[in-house]
Amino acid sequence: MPNTAFPGESPRESAAGAAPPSSGDLSDQQRAAIADLFDSVVQELGELFSDGGHELAMVGGPVRDALIGRKVHDFDLTTDAVPQTILSLVEGWADAVWTVGIDFGTVGLRKGGLQLEITTYRSESYQPKSRKPEVHYGSSLHDDLLRRDFTVNAMAVRLPERDFVDPFGGLADLEAGRLRTPAKPEDSFSDDPLRIMRAVRFAAQLGLTPAPEVREAATGMADRLAIVSAERVRDELTKLMLSDAPRTGVELMAELGLAAHVLPEIPRMQLEIDEHHRHKDVYDHSLTVLDQAIELERKRGFEPDLVLRLAALLHDIGKPKTRAFESGGRVTFHHHEVVGASMAKSRLSALRFPKDVVAAVGKLVALHLRFHGYGKGEWTDSAVRRYARDAGDQLQRLHILTRADCTTRNRRKAVALARAYDDIERRIERLAEEEELNKVRPDLDGNEIQEILGIRPGPEVGKAWRYLLELRLENGPMGKDAAAAELRAWAQRHLEEAGGSPGSDGTGAGKAPGGEGSA
Incomplete structure (x- = not known):
């Protein structure tokens, strides 16, 4: 049937005055799914518009999603009423109304726990060099559906009658898995x-x-x-x-x-051999890493993660720029992670991704190779601390990305890499429990450094703080006394290298390098 009415109701002709081409009957399951869209609020709204002499229809995404059994999140409706008329019709009925999209013919409203958007029949188009569409109001549901993007989004259900309207065969396309x-x-x-x-x-x-x-x-x-x-x-x-x-x-x-x-960097990866000189090019490898990252994401019970997925896709985009050929025909991509991190941040910034997303993806791309030195020699606890500290709040994502980056077909090698990463994750967890790795700081703060060295705030305090942080990462917690002794020894060496001499108490007080007392 072209327009499928629900039981006990009669089908209506399209706005063009003739029945549209048949798209097949709705199954009982599809009828039930469509019927579920219309709770008392939606039905009441349809009657409100009908009593006011205007048309109203559920349209697009919610109709499509209901027909294929997807959960419906948005309730989009369309009408022949212009925005000011919509506002007049829902005044006193809706619990809340917002007009942020009114320039494009859309009025939003809330009734009870339901949020809906109502848009006037319209068409929109771009001029050849314009970035903003021109919006024109229409007068018929048929023409409104004609201007929509795809047939699967050009299906509607009229209210309050609940007639299914499908003038362009969207249901048939949906069932055939076809996009027209x-x-x-x-x-x-x-x-x-x-x-x-x-x-x-x-x-x-x-x-x-x-x-x-x-x-x-x-x-x-x-x-x-x-x-x-x-x-x-x-x-x-x-x-x-x-x-x-x-x-x-x-x-x-x-x-x-x-x-x-x-994302012009993506096609540029095609036909680039990976650093292991294997059968995959970089493009195919990156898509495989994306697939594997998603699989691990699901196994660990995570929600779909934009940062992780972008990092998986972009982790090797620096390879084409860093490709070099060595003797024997070996291909290398030295420092591609550094170049790739810069490229990823530049591209995502150009696409106006939020700064935190750009920074997180850049960090993951920059760090994705760090683990590959783990299997080549025993990492000390200090190396594991640095790995966790450098990853910071991206550590869990880095775990998944690094595991996903193993795409070798060599079963023995893949198992060895997985075991090695199991080991580093266990070590990070142990050290995290013992030392709160996410809060690693030097044993002395800036004020204590100034007091011990007798210096004022300035660059030397930062140098001393970073030195103590390195000691902390290398040795674990040291305690304030041991840290103070190491700090004094560092200051002594630092002064001697700079050609100065320490103060009479051996701390360098009053003679801090780069400070006001330096020669």
Whole structure:
């Protein structure tokens, strides 16, 4: 049936005046899922609009998600009423109203525990060089659905009648796992180029395969992403990375040429041999690390982690810039972690990711190789302390990233690496219990350093503090007396190297290097 009415109700024709093409009947399970969307609040709102002489329909994401059994988080509705009329209709009925999106025709409201957004029928388009869409109000549900991004988002349920409206075959596409656009894909992507990114996100998030004409249009119009704000691109990339299958989306971005405009470092990793001169190129290795990081993330009971997933994807982006050939044809990528950390921070900053995300990803990329020296010799407790201290609040993510970075097919080597990392995690846990590694500080604070050395605040206090921190990491807790003795000895050596002489009490008081009393 083109418009599927619920039991006891009659189907309505589309706004165009004729029944749209058939998209198949709703199953009993799908009918029940759609019916569950409409609690008393939504039904009451539909009647409120109907009594006021206006149309209202649940549309897009919530209808799609209900049909495939996904949990519905957002309640999006559309209407022929303009924003001021919407405000008038819900006045005195809604518990709260907000108008932050009113310039784009959207009014938000809360009733009881439910939050909803109501948007006037509309169309929007970008001028060739504009970063902001032009919004035009429409007058029919059919035309509103026509301007939507994909057919699976162009399904609606009218209120209060609860008629299912599917003029462009979205249900059939959903069941076939196919991604099409209601209008020509070139027109759809021209209206909003971000829909090109949304296509790869839906591939990763919903398992939908873009139709051939969608792929062709996306490839030919990829450069149109340049007019979309970095923030909007970032938001789509974030949703893609937090999906169930981000690798699918990243691969599609590379295939369609989108990555060149969003994450150009990704396609540049293709065909680069890894440092072990194995069968994988860096691109495939990075995608495998991403997959393995997600698997470990799930095993450890973590929620989808944007920082971890970005770090897994980007951890080797410094390799193409650092590739060198040595005698015998061996390929090396010396210091690629340092170069890669800088590149990752630069790219994520350009995409307007929050500063804490940029810093965390940069730290993980910079540290991802540190562990690989562990199996080459026994690490002292001081080395383990430094590893944990340098990772700081990223330690748990670093554990997962480092384990995921093992993609060798050599079973014996993989088992050895896993055992080695089991060992370092156990040692970190033991030292953390004994010494509170997350709070490691020198045994003396800045005031105590100044008092012992008889110096004023300045650079020398920082040098002394860092020296004592190194001792703390090397030896573990020392106690204040032992730390003071080491500090005096350090000051003596420091002064002698600088050509000065210590004070009469042997502390260097009044003659601190670089201070006011230095020669």
